Amino acid sequence: MSKLNPRQRELAVRRFPTPLEYCSYVFHFQAFLVGPFCFYKEYMDFVEGKDLLMNATGHDDKPQFIKSKQPSALRAILGKLACASGIIIIIAVVAPHYPIEGNTWEEVTNSSYIYRVFYMWWSLTLCQMKYVIAWLLVDAICNASGLGFNGYHSDGRPKWDRMTNVHFLTFLMGTNLKDFTDNWNISTAKWLKSVCYERVPVLKEMSTFLLSAVWHGFYFGYYFCAVSLTLMVLSSRKLRRNVRPYFLQNTRRKTFYDWLTWIASTLSAVYFSVSFPLVTFQYNIKFYSSTYFCGHIIAILIIAILPRNKTDKKTATSISDNVTAYGKHCDQNVPEQTGNDSISTKKNL
Numbered sequence: 001m002s003k004l005n006p007r008q009r010e011l012a013v014r015r016f017p018t019p020l021e022y023c024s025y026v027f028h029f030q031a032f033l034v035g036p037f038c039f040y041k042e043y044m045d046f047v048e049g050k051d052l053l054m055n056a057t058g059h060d061d062k063p064q065f066i067k068s069k070q071p072s073a074l075r076a077i078l079g080k081l082a083c084a085s086g087i088i089i090i091i092a093v094v095a096p097h098y099p100i101e102g103n104t105w106e107e108v109t110n111s112s113y114i115y116r117v118f119y120m121w122w123s124l125t126l127c128q129m130k131y132v133i134a135w136l137l138v139d140a141i142c143n144a145s146g147l148g149f150n151g152y153h154s155d156g157r158p159k160w161d162r163m164t165n166v167h168f169l170t171f172l173m174g175t176n177l178k179d180f181t182d183n184w185n186i187s188t189a190k191w192l193k194s195v196c197y198e199r200v201p202v203l204k205e206m207s208t209f210l211l212s213a214v215w216h217g218f219y220f221g222y223y224f225c226a227v228s229l230t231l232m233v234l235s236s237r238k239l240r241r242n243v244r245p246y247f248l249q250n251t252r253r254k255t256f257y258d259w260l261t262w263i264a265s266t267l268s269a270v271y272f273s274v275s276f277p278l279v280t281f282q283y284n285i286k287f288y289s290s291t292y293f294c295g296h297i298i299a300i301l302i303i304a305i306l307p308r309n310k311t312d313k314k315t316a317t318s319i320s321d322n323v324t325a326y327g328k329h330c331d332q333n334v335p336e337q338t339g340n341d342s343i344s345t346k347k348n349l
Contacts, residue, residue: 008194011041030142034134036165036187038147039194046147051162073143076160080143084136087129098123100277109290121270125172127277131185135165163187175262177233180269188212206230220281228272228296235299236268238306271295 004012017025017040025043045051052068100123102108108119142148142163150162164186171183181189192215197208209226216222240261247257272295275284288296 005198008198011039011194013040017044030145030147031138031163034138036135036138036142036163037191038163038187039191042162043147051149070146070149071158073146073148073158073160076148076158077140077143080136080140084133084140087133087136091126091129091133095126095129098126100124100127100274101283103274103278104283104286104290109287117267120274121266124270124274124277128168128184132166132168135185139163139165173262174265174269175258176265177229177236177269179265188215205233219279221275221277221279221284224284225273225276228275231296231299231303232268232272235302236265238308239302242306268295 021044024047025040028043031038042051052070098119102123103116103120108116111119139148143160148160148163150159152158165188166186167183171180174180174183192208192212196211197204200207206226209229210223213222213226244257247253271291274287278284278287
């Protein structure tokens with residue numbers, strides 16, 4: 001137990017389950033067909049009512065747990081059903097006009113670059129909406145049965161997101177791959193992190209993506225997507241470490257960098273992820289051949305050419321300090337401006 005991190009110790013199974021408990025966990029009706037996945041400890045806490053325990057003292061060092069009354073999940077259920085209904089209408093009306101296989105059609109591959117990018121992004125988004133519908137419906141089912149309660153917000157509102165498997169708008173607006181993986185197929189990502197990423201000593205990204213591909217099945221597109229996303233992770237991480245310090249000298253440059261990384265991350269994620277729903281070897285080769293594998297080539301060049309660390313730690317700190325000092329000097333010589341000149345941003349990969 002001493003080698004486990006806090007999250008692993010929290011989810012550790014400390015007692016061997018009985019056959020009834022094990023079968024109940026494996027075949028529980030809420031998530032039997034399409035998930036979402038939950039850990040055994042979380043499921044048993046729900047069965048035994050421990051998910052309703054509250055720390056009355058508010059201190060973790062001397063907790064005193066009392067059992068609270070389960071709040072109503074009606075608002076959460078209706079909200080998720082409403083979102084699912086809206087997406088179903090979009091799928092029924094729009095999706096037939098933008099099939100994912102259309103990315104390989106000649107009328108699309110021979111069109112302008114802007115239209116190809118739009119078609120690639122929109123067809124993939126519509127394809128992803130099908131998964132979102134299933135996850136929203138099963139999340140509502142879990143909440144209706146009482147599974148999914150996750151405490152309270154700071155303002156006292158109950159949280160019913162323990163079984164939530166997607167934050168779709170956050171996923172679409174993500175500025176880096178971490179935003180995408182943290183908000184898409186959330187329960188499976190937690191499982192992959194626990195059983196693979198935190199345990200393998202080397203090639204963590206590649207091992208995790210390949211395990212995800214095996215978990216999904218044996219189509220070529222799954223494994224090509226795993227390799228492609230690994231290239232995206234490694235190249236974006238190296239590019240960020242080498243480029244980002246030069247955009248931190250003032251707010252305007254930082255805002256420009258955030259917008260630039262949002263656009264680049266979205267286009268990169270769509271380009272590398274479209275291989276997953278294309279599935280077959282023929283579709284994948286036809287699509288990426290039409291793009292001359294430009295995204296893969298750029299990612300490989302970034303990994304090969306840029307240094308692992310731009311400089312050693314001391315020099316990097318010096319660069320950051322000089323850039324910050326220069327930014328302060330520039331700000332002192334610019335008239336004070338009013339209004340909000342920037343947007344709130346997320347941490348970029």
